[in-house]
Amino acid sequence: MSAEGAEVTASREDTGRTESGQPAPRRIRLTPDGGARNRYDPAMPALPDFRVNEIFLSVQGEGVHVGERTVFVRFYGCPLRCVWCDQPEALAHTGVGRFETMTAEAVRDRVASFPAVRRICLTGGEPVIAPKASLAWLLEDRRRAGWWSSVETSGSRVVEELFGAIDFWTVAPKGRSASTFDGDPVAAQLPTLRRYAALPPSRRQFKFVLQGTEDVEDAVRVLDALSYQGDVVIQPEHGAGDGRRIFEAWPWDRYPDARLIPQTHKQSGLR
Numbered sequence: 001m002s003a004e005g006a007e008v009t010a011s012r013e014d015t016g017r018t019e020s021g022q023p024a025p026r027r028i029r030l031t032p033d034g035g036a037r038n039r040y041d042p043a044m045p046a047l048p049d050f051r052v053n054e055i056f057l058s059v060q061g062e063g064v065h066v067g068e069r070t071v072f073v074r075f076y077g078c079p080l081r082c083v084w085c086d087q088p089e090a091l092a093h094t095g096v097g098r099f100e101t102m103t104a105e106a107v108r109d110r111v112a113s114f115p116a117v118r119r120i121c122l123t124g125g126e127p128v129i130a131p132k133a134s135l136a137w138l139l140e141d142r143r144r145a146g147w148w149s150s151v152e153t154s155g156s157r158v159v160e161e162l163f164g165a166i167d168f169w170t171v172a173p174k175g176r177s178a179s180t181f182d183g184d185p186v187a188a189q190l191p192t193l194r195r196y197a198a199l200p201p202s203r204r205q206f207k208f209v210l211q212g213t214e215d216v217e218d219a220v221r222v223l224d225a226l227s228y229q230g231d232v233v234i235q236p237e238h239g240a241g242d243g244r245r246i247f248e249a250w251p252w253d254r255y256p257d258a259r260l261i262p263q264t265h266k267q268s269g270l271r
């Protein structure tokens with residue numbers, strides 16, 4: 001990375017031309033803290049488009065920011081295949097996936113169209129695999145407008161340039177019930193989870209979606225392996241998760257400050 005940050009190249013047929021007449025790649029420079037330079041330069045080249053499943057206004061129904069009125073941008077696509085994923089319409093392999101291709105500017109305009117709201121949450125699918133230059137631009141635009149941003153990620157991918165661009169991270173490791181990984185899910189996820197655990201505790205929570213006692217065991221193994229400090233949320237899986245069983249199985253003596261929070265937006269009839 002240069003002193004000015006990572007340079008991201010977006011190749012598009014509709015970009016400018018080189019002297020030889022060939023389409024020129026457009027370059028967006030990300031600053032080390034995840035910002036996007038030249039963001040308001042009218043000559044700024046086009047950013048890569050997003051694949052968006054939906055954009056909607058609701059309240060944050062999960063985790064430590066529950067109840068906060070928020071605009072959600074749900075991105076399409078995820079490299080994982082959790083068997084109980086509750087967003088099949090945001091996934092490619094389910095047969096019901098759907099997306100709209102949108103420019104970063106169009107997403108910003110839609111997000112900004114909701115009145116009297118100052119919070120944006122990137123969700124999915126897996127939002128951190130969306131074009132990072134476009135994400136950085138969108139988030140910097142909202143930051144300049146006084147907005148607070150958050151993201152919901154599986155924690156299976158690390159995109160360093162985004163750590164400075166997003167205010168708060170929800171990281172959701174998967175246990176055995178999700179059947180996401182071949183072999184031990186804890187061993188599979190620890191390498192990337194270590195990076196997320198290194199974020200300041202005020203800027204992240206680990207949220208475990210749990211079906212039963214095996215998932216509780218996996219969550220505790222993750223926390224132990226990371227010597228985790230900070231907010232822990234345990235959330236009964238929306239289909240088969242048994243809150244009482246999870247409550248009784250959780251090692252409260254070792255992790256007394258964990259919070260058991262169900263998906264409250266669904267209880268309220270919201271998305």
Ligand code: SF4
Pocket residue numbers: 078079080081082084085086087091124125126154
């Ligand atoms: S990581 Fe999240 S979005 Fe991706 S398949 Fe699993 S539950 Fe669904």
